[in-house]
Amino acid sequence: MKKQSYAGVATAVYVNYAIVGMATIFISQYSTYFQSAWHTNVKGISLVLAAVGLGRLLTIFLAGSVSDKIGRRKTMLISMVSDVIFLLGAALAHNMIVAAIAAIFFGFTNSFGDTSCYPALTDAFPTRSATMNSLVKAFMSLTQFLFPFWVSTVTNALITALSLSVFLVLDILFVCKVQFASQDKQGQLKEIQEAEHIEEPVTSVQPAMAIDGTLLIAMGFTICFTFYVFSQYLPNFGTSVLKVSPEQAKTLVSFYAMASMISVFVTAALVTKVKHLLLISIYGTVAALALFMMILVPSLTTARIGSVAIGFFAAGGIWQVGLSILTSYFPTGNGKLTSYYSFMASLTYFVGPLVSSFVISDSAASVLAVFWITAIIAAATIVIAIWLLVRSQRYHFE
Template structure:
C-alpha cells in the first residue's frame, strides 16, 4: 500500500516532467540554432558575422529584462500559466526567425528567446521540485540531460536539413504539441516540501520548539539566500569563461593548430553529458549541499594545475574535469538547495539565481575583453581570473554548508 502511494505522484506528474524535458530540449537547440545556421541566416538577413553576434546577444538582454519579475509571477500566478507564457515566447522566437528578412527583425524576435528562458526557469524548476519533492535534485538534473542530448543531436539535424526555415518550422510545431501536453498536465500544489517519514518526524520535533528558536534555525535570505545566489554566479562563470577561451588557450599557450585547439571542447562536451547521468544517480545517495562543495573544488584543483603547468594532456584532462564537475548539473544542484531553503518563494529565488547566472554572460566577456589578446600571457591571465572566481565559489559553498548544519531539517 505504501509503495502504491509513493508511485502515485510519479504517475500523476509523469506527463508534466516529460513535457518540461521536451520543452528544455527545444529551448537548448534554439539557443545555438543561430550559430549552427550562421551562413544560412547571413543570407536571409543580409548581414555578416557581426550582425549574427548582435542577434545572439539579444537573447541575453531579453533574459536579463525579464528574469527577476518572472520568478515573482511564478509564485503569484502559478507555475502553469508562467510556463505557458515561456513556451509561447519560444514559439514566437522560432516562427519569427522563420519570417525574418533583416537583422533588425531577427534581433527583435531573438529577445523572445530570452523571455522564454526566464519564464521557463521561473516555472519549470519549481514545478519539478513540487511534483517530485523527494527527488527534487535528480529531476532538476535531468533538465540538463535533456538540454545536453538535444544540443549534441542538433548538428546532425542541421547536416540532414540544411534549410534553416524547415528546422525552425519543425521545432515550432514540436513546441505547440508540447504546449498542449503542458496544458493537460497536472501540477502539484505550490510550496510543498519533502514529506518522507523521517522528515515528518523531524518537522514534528521542530514544531515543539518555541517560535523564537524555530525562527533562529531557519535559513536567512540575507545570508544563506544571497550566498547561494552568488554561488550560482561563480558556478556559471567557471564553465562559461572556460568554454569561451579554451580554444585561445590551445592556440596561444599550447601552440596547437585551430582544429586541435577546438577539439578540447569535445572533451568538455562529452564529460558534461556523462556527468548529468552520474550526478542524477549520485544525488540520491549524497546530499546536494556536499556535491555543491566537492564539484567546484575538483574543478578548482585542475584549473590551477592547467594554468600553472600548461600541457596538451593536462588541458584535455581539465576540459573533461570542468565539463563533468562544473557544467554537468552542479548549477541545478545549487538551485535545488536554494528552493528547499525557501519553499514559499521558489519562483522568486529561482529568478534571482538565474539572474546571477545570466550576468556571467556579460561580466565574463566584459572583464576578459580588457585583458585578452593573442599573447599567451594575456590568455593565462583570463584563466587565472577563472581560477579566482572558482575559488570564491568554493569558499561560499563551504560557508553555506557550515550554516546548513543548523538547519538539519532542510538539506
C-alpha cells in the same frame, strides 16, 4: 478514477530543452561564420552573447508572474517562439545590431522557458520533480555533446537554424495538444514534502538570510559563471592558445557536454549520501584546479582533461544542489528565493560575455586572460562553500 498521464508534458519539455542546449552554443560554435556574416570580430561575438544575458535580465522576474497567471503552456509557447526568432534572426543577420536583437530573444527563451518548463514538470510529477527536472540538464548535455559533430558537417549556420526551427515548430504543435497538469498545489503539498524529505533544523539556531542566504545566492553566480563562460570560449582556447583547427577545438565542447551529462546522474545519487555543501566544496575545488591546469600547462591533453572536469564538476547539476540548500535553509518564500538565485544565473549570461568582450581578441594572451578571470571566479566558489560549510555545523541539518 484513472490517473492522468503527463508523459506528453515531459516529452515536450525535454525536446524543447534538447534544442535549447544546441541554441545555447549556436553562436560560439559558428563563431567564424558569424564574424564574417556580421562584419565583426571575436569582441563583437562577445557583445552579442551579452545581449542574451540582457534579455534574460529584463524578463526573469516578469516571466515567473506570467507563468503563474496565464499558465505553463502559454508561457512555454512564448519561450519556444522566442527561440525560433533567435535562431533565424541570428542566422539571417548581416550586422551586429540585428544579431544582438535576435540574441535578446534567446534571453526571453531562457526566462520564459525556465519559469514554465520546470514548474510544468513539478505540476505533473510532484513526487518526482527533482529527478524529472534533472533530466532537463541531461537532454541539454546530450545535444551539446553531439552538436559540434553536426557543426563540423553542416558549416552553414542558416541550414542549422532552419533545421532546429523545424523541430521547434513541431514541438510547438505538440505542446498545443498535450494535457498539462493543474497548477493548484494545495492537494500536492504534503506529498511533495514527504517525497523530497525537506530538511528541518533540529536546533533553535537558524541560518541567517543576511549571511547564509546572501552567500548561497552569490554562489549561484560563481558556479554558473564558471561553466557558462568556459563553454562559450572553449573553442577560442583551442584555436588561439592550442593552435588546433577550429573543428578540433569545437570537439572540446563535446568532452565538456559528455561529462556534464554523466555528472547529472552521478550527482543525483551523491546528494542522497554526501552533505550538500561538502559536495559543492569538493566539486568546486576540482573545477578550479582543472582551470588552473589548463591555463598553466596548456596542451590538447590538459584541455580535454579540463573540459571533462569542468563539465562534470561545474556543469553537471551542482548549481541545482545550491538551490536545494537555499530552499531547505529558508523553506518559506521559495518562489522569491528561487527568483533571486535564478537572477544570478541571468546576470552571468550578461556579465560574463560583457567582461570578456573588453579582454578577448584573437591572441592567445587575451583568451588566457578570460580563462584567468573564470578560474578566479571558480576559486571564489570554494571560499564561499567552505565558509557556508563551517557555518552549517551550528545548524545541524540532517
